[in-house]
Structures are given as structure tokens and as C-alpha cells.
Amino acid sequence: MKQYAIVGASAAGLSCAKTLRTLDPDCEITLFTDEPFLPYSRPIISYYLKDKVQADQIYLQPSDFYTKHRIRVRTNTRVAAVQTGTLTTEGGETLKFDKILLATGSVPFVPPMENVGAQENVFTFLTMREAERLKAYAKPNMHAVIIGAGLIGLKAAEGLRPLVESVTVVELADKVLPSILDDEAAKTVRAHLDANGVETLLGDTVVRAEGEKTITAVTLKSGKTLPCDLLVLAVGVRPNTVLAERAGAEVNRGITVNRDTMETTVPGVFAAGDCVRSYDILDGQEKIIALWPNAVREGMTAAYNMAGQEHKDTGSFAVNAIDFFGLRICTCGLIRAEGATVLTREGEGFCKRLLVKDNRLVGFVLLNASERAGIYTALIQNKVDLNTLSGDLLDEPGLMLFSREVRTEKLTGGVRV
Amino acid sequence: MKKVIAREALCLDCKLCEVFCRTAHSKSKDVVRAHLYEDPAPVARITVEGDILDSVAVNCRHCDDPACVNACITGAMHKDPETGIVSCDESRCIGCMTCLAVCPVGCIKPGRTAVKCDLCQETGEPACVKNCPNRALVYVEVGGDAQ
Structure with a gap:
């Protein structure tokens, strides 16, 4: 039976644990966190502060989720060191694991x-x-x-x-x-x-x-x-790379990982989320992309590769949605790029800015205009040639931008009825 | 799992799917009351895109690997492992709309919380399909990773 350790209990750690369980029903999964809580949503703490969310509503999963999926969560347990195959807690326990994930997130700068x-x-x-x-x-x-x-x-x-x-x-x-x-x-x-x-x-x-x-x-x-x-x-924050450094893994601002597998330079030790240096598919640069969806995806990729199943990471890009006092902000991709043009539409209480380069959408900023923003995000992610689309890109986006063939494929997934 | 599949060639742009979706997700379950009197107004989780010449109804694809679930920062958006249905637990949604930012078909609606198609779990038959006069919407088994 395989034994897996995950250090850090937020987006990347939990997503890795969940994925490992679906890939291997028999394995043992231990999630280490130095906090006293089961995995909870860090972004939710501002809602807790203003009383929109109560202390018992911060959790990402109900507590029986962990018993049901046999994920052992060790709260209040700080990990002192990891090496290929072993993990040592600050309490002095040395434990053996087949594969270890570092999902240690960020620390305040x-x-x-x-x-x-x-x-x-x-x-x-x-x-x-x-x-x-x-x-x-x-x-x-x-x-x-x-x-x-x-x-x-x-x-x-x-x-x-x-x-x-x-x-x-x-x-x-x-x-x-x-x-x-x-x-x-x-x-x-x-x-x-x-x-x-x-x-x-x-x-x-x-x-x-x-x-x-x-x-x-x-x-x-x-x-x-x-x-x-x-x-x-x-x-600001900086990647929490202490354990990786102690293990002798390469760290350059963030933990260096194999772009496809999320393995660090120490064999058997993987890393995902805010603590790693991700590969941005939009500008080809390696950078820290400390955003939720990125962490979840990297955690999943790490899980596949920890379980020995071939699975290449699809690469990162920034996508973020947040609101302040009712103003909705939705952004994706690059904010600026050399040789790019900006398409703008502003109206009563909303603003849209689309960044286009080489006939591809490479970024957007939407204020109070989040409707169907995922269509834009998909255009960015898939590097869709804007010449293949019809209609005005600045209108509310929709599937009608695409040809009928493409649209039908997106809606039916190839199912013929 | 069973999903709603749109047959674009048969869509008349009549928007009855929107009407009956809104009604099915209203308090009163009454077409007129749902449209005119309910506050907050119930939201249709299906949208007819296009125009009279070329139209198609778009709702959630209940993806095998749903981007909205992976992006949800609170755990409100989830995929039921048994039914495969992707739904938003509105009591846990804080309305950040990250799901809207990643849904590749643009089927999630903004509101106080994110609102989306739940395949009419309560009744077992999606109201949009039941009330489509032209059978442009069908509810069929399409496979996928639900058990």
C-alpha cells in the first residue's frame, strides 16, 4: 500500500489529496497542517471579519469528508524536514512515505x-x-x-x-x-x-x-x-520554501518544479501552489502565480505523477475574480504586453478592457462586467485566432462568437442526438 | 450521466426553456407569479443565444473535470460523485464569481450568489427539456465519469 504525505492544507494540498484518493482507493494519505483547523478557505477570512460568514462556515469540506475518504489530517503539526521517502515533524517523529507533496503556500513579506x-x-x-x-x-x-x-x-x-x-x-x-x-x-x-x-x-x-x-x-x-x-x-507574500531549501531542492524565489509533473529537484518530493515557480503559458515566463485555480490544478497534476500515472500539467495563467464593496473585478492573463492593443468599452458603472496581441486575446480586465467571462478566459487559454470568430468581441461574449461546428462540439462534447 | 443536449437546427429562439427554468427555480412555481411578482426575481439557468435565424440554448455541461469546481474558493461549487451533477450550494457561496471567470461555455449567472443549472434534481426531469415545444432540447445518457 502506497503512503503519501501532503504538507499544507489549502487549495493545492486538498486538491492533491482528493485526486490521490480517486486514483488509488487503497493508499494512505496524510495531510499535515501547522494550523488548528481542517482545510479552510483562506480567501474567506475577510468575509468572516465582516460577519458575512461565521467561524463554522469557513471549511472547504465537511468534517466527515476526511473520514469518508480516509484522509488523515494532522492539525497543529509542523513539519521540520522532508527528504526522499521520509518526513520529520517538529515533534521529532520520523515517518516513511513513498511520495511527499509540499503545498506550503506563501508567508507574508x-x-x-x-x-x-x-x-x-x-x-x-x-x-x-x-x-x-x-x-x-x-x-x-x-x-x-x-x-x-x-x-x-x-x-x-x-x-x-x-x-x-x-x-x-x-x-x-x-x-x-x-x-x-x-x-x-x-x-x-x-x-x-x-x-x-x-x-x-x-x-x-x-x-x-x-x-x-x-x-x-x-x-x-x-x-x-x-x-x-x-x-x-x-x-505582499513570498513563497514558503523553507522545507524545500532544507531538503536541498532548487529554489529560485519559488520552488523549482518539473513543468509537466510538479516534481522538485529532490526525487519523490513534489510541490504545488503558491510555493512553486509556475510556467505562464501566455508569456512563456516562469513566475509565482499565487492564485486559487492554479494551485488546485497543480495539486491535481502532482497527484497523478505521485501515483505514477502519466499526466502532463497544462500550464498556468492568471485568472482572478474578486469584489470590493459590490464592485466586481474579473481579470485574466497579462495586464500589459509589448505590441498589444487594448480594446475598451465603458458604460454606466461598467468597464471592459481586452488586451489583444498577434490576433489573440492575451488578457482582460472587467469591472462589473463578469457575465460569461469564462468565454474570454477560454479564448486566452486556447490561444484562439480571433479571425475565426464572428461578432464584436466587446459585446457580452457567448458561444455565438464561434462557428456552428465549434459551438456544437463545445455543447455536445461530440454526442450526436 | 444524463445531460441536456441542444439540437441547434431545431431551436426556434422561443425562449420557453428560459421561462420554464425560471419558473422551476421560483418560490411559487407559477409562470406568471415567477415572472412578475417574485422578489428576488428567479433566474433562468439556461440562456438562448443568437437570434431568430440561428439560435441555441446554453446551460451547464456538468463537465467531467469542471473548471468552476476547481476554481471555487469556498467549496460551494461541487460535483456530486454519484450523479455527476455540478451544483452550487448557495448557502456557502460568497459571490466572488470566480466560477464565471472560468466556465468555458459561460453558463453561470451572477447574482447575490452564483446561480447555475442543477438539472432540476428535485423533480428528476429538467423543466427546459420538458417544455421545449420543438424537442430542440433532449435529456439523454451521454456517459462521463459519474458512477
Whole structure:
């Protein structure tokens, strides 16, 4: 009987465990997590913060799922090291496994700042524990400062807004959501945040904090001082590669994996999700694509190859959907590409921007225009020649863009009736 | 598993599938009330695309390896291992619409939560098929990986 270990219990880890079970009904699967929870949705913690979701609704699967599928989840168990065939916990146990997956995700990146760190009112926003701590600490008269206007920082801002007096987000880049939005869309999102009571200060960052046990104010690079009762560090994340490094695996920002199989340079040790360097099929570059669907797919690919079944990964690309105070943002692919043209349509409360290069769709940004966005995503993923389509690409997309033959194939999967 | 298959050549663009889908997923189950009076208004999970010259009804393909399930950040979107039906547990959906961003046929509707075809699990026969006057929609066994 094969024995599999999975380190990390989020998107990639759980998807690997589920896939392993379907591939091998007899194998033993152990999922290690240093958190006290069964696998839960990390993106949901901002909804927990603003009370849209309760603490018992964060889980990705009901608890009987793990007994039913015989997946042993070892909570509160930190893994100290892995090697080909063995795993050692911090508690000192050394266990034997046939194959091991590292799905260790990201850790918050904290830039050096003067007098920031040990105070009780400094938070990150990546785990349920931190969300619980933040929710318990936040009071209606407090001024919250968030460093970083990325997905995590802005979700923290949205979640905190109803709980505190003021929320100010400080971002070093010259726009909000710099990793997913172009300049124009970022302006719209910023105005929407402002209208909903979240102030954003761009091109600036925190350099120093006042207060020993508790931070009371922060000083910015520009010299400005903000009152601060609660500081959230959301500058960014970096891949959690500690175990891979200890194992002697190649790490270059993210863990290096075989693009087809997700195996690291240490035989029998695989890696998937935010901790690896993925291959972007759109620009051919290797990069960290810390997004959910990517992690799930890589976890599945790893599972096949851990079980010894041939299965090539289809490659990554960014696709993301998120909303802030009711504004829906949906993005995919590249934000900019050399020699690309941008097709734009704007109207009452919505905006669409499509990036086209060499007659292929390579990216999009949709604000309040998510309808059937998956059609665009498929055009990007399949690198469809736009000359083969009919109709205006900027209209709401649909299957009528395709020829009847292609459309019928998509709808029937080849079934003739 | 059994799926709804559209026969484009027979579609009249009458949109009765939309009407009866909306009704089947309404509170009242009454065509007129569902259309005029219910709040929130029930949503059709099937859409007739195209025009009078060339039209086809599009709803969920209940894919073997569903992109929407793989992309769901809460576990609300799931594929039933027994029936193969892909459905959204609306009590667990937070409305991020990541599923809309990845569905290759564009069949998921935005709302307070994501809304999609559940093959009328409760009645056992999809209302769209039952009420298609031209048999442009049929409900047939197509194989796939459901047990």
C-alpha cells in the first residue's frame, strides 16, 4: 500500500489529496497542517471579519469528508524536514512515505520598518488565526492602517471598514491592485474604495511606528504621520520554501518544479501552489502565480505523477475574480504586453478592457462586467485566432462568437442526438 | 450521466426553456407569479443565444473535470460523485464569481450568489427539456465519469 504525505492544507494540498484518493482507493494519505483547523478557505477570512460568514462556515469540506475518504489530517503539526521517502515533524517523529507533496503556500513579506513587529496591534492577514485576533481587537473608535493595496490588503480593508472608525491603505506603487489592474481600471477601483470610506495613499509607505507595547501612530516615507490603533501588514507574500531549501531542492524565489509533473529537484518530493515557480503559458515566463485555480490544478497534476500515472500539467495563467464593496473585478492573463492593443468599452458603472496581441486575446480586465467571462478566459487559454470568430468581441461574449461546428462540439462534447 | 443536449437546427429562439427554468427555480412555481411578482426575481439557468435565424440554448455541461469546481474558493461549487451533477450550494457561496471567470461555455449567472443549472434534481426531469415545444432540447445518457 502506497503512503503519501501532503504538507499544507489549502487549495493545492486538498486538491492533491482528493485526486490521490480517486486514483488509488487503497493508499494512505496524510495531510499535515501547522494550523488548528481542517482545510479552510483562506480567501474567506475577510468575509468572516465582516460577519458575512461565521467561524463554522469557513471549511472547504465537511468534517466527515476526511473520514469518508480516509484522509488523515494532522492539525497543529509542523513539519521540520522532508527528504526522499521520509518526513520529520517538529515533534521529532520520523515517518516513511513513498511520495511527499509540499503545498506550503506563501508567508507574508514584511519589509524593514523602524519599530514595527512585536506590538500587540500588528497583524498580518493570511490565516484564520490572524483574522480571529483582528476581529477580537478591532473597536469602533479605532484608526486602522493597512500597508499594501493588493488583493489581501484591500480585502482586509473591506472586512475592517464596518468594525473601525477609519481605514487608510498605504501603497508604495502608484495605483491600487498593481499586480492585476491597468492604470485606468485602478483609478475606477480607487474611486470606489474612496466612496466606501477606505482612503488610499499611493506612492507612499510606512517607515516608522510610535509606541512600545502598542502602536499609536505611524510615520510615512513622505513625512506624513497617521494615527494608528491597528496596523495590518499586507505588503505582499513570498513563497514558503523553507522545507524545500532544507531538503536541498532548487529554489529560485519559488520552488523549482518539473513543468509537466510538479516534481522538485529532490526525487519523490513534489510541490504545488503558491510555493512553486509556475510556467505562464501566455508569456512563456516562469513566475509565482499565487492564485486559487492554479494551485488546485497543480495539486491535481502532482497527484497523478505521485501515483505514477502519466499526466502532463497544462500550464498556468492568471485568472482572478474578486469584489470590493459590490464592485466586481474579473481579470485574466497579462495586464500589459509589448505590441498589444487594448480594446475598451465603458458604460454606466461598467468597464471592459481586452488586451489583444498577434490576433489573440492575451488578457482582460472587467469591472462589473463578469457575465460569461469564462468565454474570454477560454479564448486566452486556447490561444484562439480571433479571425475565426464572428461578432464584436466587446459585446457580452457567448458561444455565438464561434462557428456552428465549434459551438456544437463545445455543447455536445461530440454526442450526436 | 444524463445531460441536456441542444439540437441547434431545431431551436426556434422561443425562449420557453428560459421561462420554464425560471419558473422551476421560483418560490411559487407559477409562470406568471415567477415572472412578475417574485422578489428576488428567479433566474433562468439556461440562456438562448443568437437570434431568430440561428439560435441555441446554453446551460451547464456538468463537465467531467469542471473548471468552476476547481476554481471555487469556498467549496460551494461541487460535483456530486454519484450523479455527476455540478451544483452550487448557495448557502456557502460568497459571490466572488470566480466560477464565471472560468466556465468555458459561460453558463453561470451572477447574482447575490452564483446561480447555475442543477438539472432540476428535485423533480428528476429538467423543466427546459420538458417544455421545449420543438424537442430542440433532449435529456439523454451521454456517459462521463459519474458512477
